[in-house]
Amino acid sequence: MTTLEHNPAMDAQRILPEIDVDRFRPSRSTSRARRRKDRIMRVLFTATFAVATIPLISLLWTTVANGLKRLDSGFLTHNMTGVIGGNPTAAGGYGGVLHAIIGTLEITLGAMAISIPVGVMCAVYLIEYARDGGLAKSIRLLVDVMSGIPSIVAGLFALSLFAIVFGPGTFNGFEGSVALSLLMVPTVCKSSEEMLKVVPDSLREASLALGVTKQRTITKVVLRTALPGIVSGVILAVARVIGETAPLLMTAGYIVSTNANLFSGQMTTLPVYVYQEYSKLNANCPPNAGAACVTTIPMERAWSAALVLIVIVLILNLIGRIIARVCAVDAER
Numbered sequence: 001m002t003t004l005e006h007n008p009a010m011d012a013q014r015i016l017p018e019i020d021v022d023r024f025r026p027s028r029s030t031s032r033a034r035r036r037k038d039r040i041m042r043v044l045f046t047a048t049f050a051v052a053t054i055p056l057i058s059l060l061w062t063t064v065a066n067g068l069k070r071l072d073s074g075f076l077t078h079n080m081t082g083v084i085g086g087n088p089t090a091a092g093g094y095g096g097v098l099h100a101i102i103g104t105l106e107i108t109l110g111a112m113a114i115s116i117p118v119g120v121m122c123a124v125y126l127i128e129y130a131r132d133g134g135l136a137k138s139i140r141l142l143v144d145v146m147s148g149i150p151s152i153v154a155g156l157f158a159l160s161l162f163a164i165v166f167g168p169g170t171f172n173g174f175e176g177s178v179a180l181s182l183l184m185v186p187t188v189c190k191s192s193e194e195m196l197k198v199v200p201d202s203l204r205e206a207s208l209a210l211g212v213t214k215q216r217t218i219t220k221v222v223l224r225t226a227l228p229g230i231v232s233g234v235i236l237a238v239a240r241v242i243g244e245t246a247p248l249l250m251t252a253g254y255i256v257s258t259n260a261n262l263f264s265g266q267m268t269t270l271p272v273y274v275y276q277e278y279s280k281l282n283a284n285c286p287p288n289a290g291a292a293c294v295t296t297i298p299m300e301r302a303w304s305a306a307l308v309l310i311v312i313v314l315i316l317n318l319i320g321r322i323i324a325r326v327c328a329v330d331a332e333r
Contacts, residue, residue, distance in 0.1 A: 060310070067307030070094065070300045076101070076308070080256035086283030086293040094297050097305050099258040103173060103267035104312065107252060108242055110177030110262055111184055116234060118181075119188025120223075126189075127196040128218055147186035154182040155247025162251070173259075173267035176252035180244060184237040191233025195226040228324040235320035239313055245271040270309040277302035 078096030082089045089095065122139065130136035158179035162170045199222050207217040223230070253266030254276055277298045285293035294300070 063303065063307050063310060066300070066303035068304075070297075070304040071307060075301075075304055079258050083256070086285045086295050086297045088292055094294065095301060097270070097273060097301070097308055099255070100268045100270045100273040100305060101308065101312070102258060102260055103252065104242065104269040104271075104309070106260070106262045107173045107176045107180065107248070107267060107269055108238060110174055111180035111241060112234070112238065114177060114181035115184035115188050115237065119185045119237075120192050120230060122185075122189045123192035123196055124218060124223070126193055128214075128222065143186050143189050146182070147190070149182070151179075151183055151241075151244050152246040152250070155179045155250040157182065158247065158251050171251065171253040171266045172264055173252050173262040176248045176267065176269070177262070179247035179251045180241040183241045183244065183247075187237035187240055188230075188233055191236065192226070192230050195229030195233065196222060198229065199225045224327075227327040231320055231324040231327060235317055238316055238320075242313060242316075243271050243309065245275050248272050249275070270305050270312070274302045274305045274309070277305065 074091070074093040075096045077098055078089075078091065078093055079099040080095045082091075083095040086094075122143070126136050126139060130139070158175050161178070162172075162175045203221050203225060204217055207221045208214070212220075248269050249272055252269060252272070254268050254272050255266045256268075259265045259267050280298035282295045282299075283293070283297050285295050
């Protein structure tokens with residue numbers, strides 16, 4: 001007597017109907033419609049990108065074309081001392097921007113020294129300690145409100161603060177740094193908070209499981225992992241404030257000579273320098289001044305200073321990207 005073997009595959013074929021794969025295959029008309037939509041969207045996105053880059057390219061081209069007329073070694077190594085109208089100075093030049101470069105770098109570095117520790121520590125408190133408590137929600141609300149404060153309000157606050165502490169009429173570069181730090185703190189805090197959220201909790205738990213203290217876990221594990229993103233946020237914050245004019249006019253003031261002391265005396269920054277030169281429009285030249293007197297020199301100096309400011313922002317961005325890349329490689333190790 002022959003015993004029939006039980007085959008589960010045959011039973012499944014008898015129970016389940018055979019699936020027709022061909023009916024899920026798109027038709028020719030559907031395929032053509034999909035390819036047509038894909039081409040339309042690709043052209044649309046490419047055109048949108050081109051439209052978005054037109055203002056940027058136009059801005060850069062205009063600034064470079066107008067700024068190169070007076071951008072030379074004399075312009076970068078002299079200040080505005082002794083400049084009268086459109087006449088050349090005793091040194092043979094038409095004034096320079098050295099004092100504004102020094103003022104911009106010192107005031108920006110001062111603002112970074114204030115805002116980076118405050119912003120990063122605020123983000124660490126929100127993520128590592130407060131979490132989603134009531135105080136954390138209040139701090140996040142205040143940070144959001146601060147991010148929308150007009151720059152001139154920050155200048156008024158710094159002016160009032162220094163007038164109360166040191167007396168009315170106080171102008172110095174550090175006062176400008178305080179005003180800019182008020183604008184930088186929200187950006188640094190929000191970007192650092194988002195980067196700390198990205199750090200996996202498994203890294204924190206592994207460090208704590210090995211007996212490492214919470215403080216050391218934050219400094220050696222969490223911040224080290226999030227450092228590239230934090231650096232990128234700092235770059236955005238610097239780019240946000242380095243071109244501010246109104247708060248620096250009210251706090252740092254304007255002078256024609258070079259002042260390297262951040263804590264004493266007025267200081268000139270590049271945005272304020274551009275504003276002052278642009279407000280002149282044209283320089284006065286006597287009738288018998290000759291070709292040496294240039295009536296359009298203020299606008300030419302303004303364009304050259306604007307180009308110098310763009311170059312400084314570009315250099316700071318490159319330095320920040322290099323630091324972020326080095327930190328990322330170090331964190332991977």
